[in-house]
Amino acid sequence: MAVMKIQKTPSIRRMPTYLHKLVEMQMEGVPFVSTTQLADYMNLEPIVVRKDIGITGISGQPGIGYKTDKLIAAIRRFLGWDSVIEACLVGAGSLGSALLGYDGFENYGLKISTAFDRDTAKIGSYIHGREIFDYKQLPELVAQLGLKLGIICVPAPCAQAVADQLTDCGIKAIWNFANVSLKLPEDVVVQREVIAGGLALLSVKLGQQNSLINAEEKNGN
Amino acid sequence: MAVMKIQKTPSIRRMPTYLHKLVEMQMEGVPFVSTTQLADYMNLEPIVVRKDIGITGISGQPGIGYKTDKLIAAIRRFLGWDSVIEACLVGAGSLGSALLGYDGFENYGLKISTAFDRDTAKIGSYIHGREIFDYKQLPELVAQLGLKLGIICVPAPCAQAVADQLTDCGIKAIWNFANVSLKLPEDVVVQREVIAGGLALLSVKLGQQNSLINAEEKNGN
DNA sequence: TAGATTGTTAATCGATTAACAATC
C-alpha cells in the first residue's frame, strides 16, 4: 500500500477549534457566522479561515457568512466526525485518566468505550465513571466491540508491545501518547502526540521575544 | 511591538523527539549518530533530519555523523533548554496532575516549581510530591520566585481570567491547555495545545486509508 | 446605495525534496 501523505495539515489542525467555537455560538443561538468573526477569535487573518472552510466544500452567503448549523455539519463531515467512532484506551495512568475524564470528545466524534490497565490495583476500579479492565481481556473485548481505534497511554517502554497487540486485534488507527516512535503495519495509521513539541515552540517564541526586547532597548525604545 | 512569526515550525516541533532519542542513545553509550539513524527511528527521510539539524548550527563529520553529546547540546541551546526555566501551573485537575507527574520535563528545560488551585479540597495536598497552593497566593509566589512561564490547566471559562492574572504578575509566556483562545498583551507569548487537533489529523488519515482500501478492492487487488 | 463578506485567481513565500561534490 502506498504511504499516505496528508496535505493541508495546518488547516486540519485548526478545524476542531473552529468547531468548538461554532458549537458555542450555536448554543448561544447565533444563526450566522462570518470568517471575520472566527478569525478574530483565533487571532488569525480572515483569509486563512476562508481557505480552511473552503476545503470542507460548504458555500456561504456573500455579505453575510455561513449558516452556523451548516458550517458545523460541514466540518464534522470533512473530519469524519459525523458518526461516532469507538475507541479503547490502554494505560490508565495520570494521562490516561485525564483523557477518560475529558468530556469534549463527544463533540469530536470519539467515544472511549473501554479502558485497560495491567495494574491489579486499578483493574475493576472506576475512573471518571468508567471501569478499568484487565489488559489480558483486550483481544476479547476489542474483537467483541469491533473497535478500530486504540489510544496508547502506557509508559514508553511498553508502547510498542501494546501497539503490536492492538494491530493483532484488528485496530486500524492508533493515537499514541507514549514518548516513542512506533513501528506499525502499513495499513495502520498513527498519530503521535508530542507534548514537548508545543513546549519547544513556546521556548523559541520566548527566545525571539526576548531578543526583540533587547534589540529595542538597544535602540533606546 | 511587531507581531512575531516563527518559521520552521515543523522542524522545531521535531526537535524534542530527536532530543529524546539522542539522550536515550547517549545513555546507551553511543558516541556518534547519523541522520540516517534518526530518520529511521522517526519514519522520515534523512534529508529532513539533516535540514533540521542544520538550523541548530552544529556541524558533523561526513561519512560518520554527529557526536551524540554535541548534538544534544546544540539542540538544547537552539531551543533555549540549556538553562532550566521555572514555571507555575494553574489548575490541578486531571490534566494538571498529569503534567505535574510527567518526569520528562527535566530533559526539556522545564521545572514546574509551583502549582495552584482554587479548590480547598486540593489546597495543601500533594500531587506527585508537589504541594498545591491556594490560587490567592499566586501573585505573591510568582513575584517571589520571579517566574516567567505559566501553564494553564483550568476549565475553559476560567482560563482568560487566569491568563490576565498571570500577565499582571509579570508572566511573559503562557502554555495554554484550556480549550479557549486567549487575548493577551503583545509582549506575552502563548502556545495553545489543542489535543483535538491531533485527533482531527488521525481521523482524516483514517478516512484516506479507508478510501484507499476501497479503491484497491474495486480494482480487484 | 454603502458596507461586509464570499469565493476565486494570482503572487509570494517557505518548506520539502532532489542532486551531488566534499569528506571521512
Place this chain on the structure above:
DNA sequence: TAGATTGTTAATCGATTAACAATC
C-alpha cells in the same frame, strides 16, 4: 578503494497572502 554521510545548491511543491469581482 568502497561505502556512508555531511552540507550546500537548485528544483519542486504546497501553503499563505493579496487582490478583486460577485453577491448579499
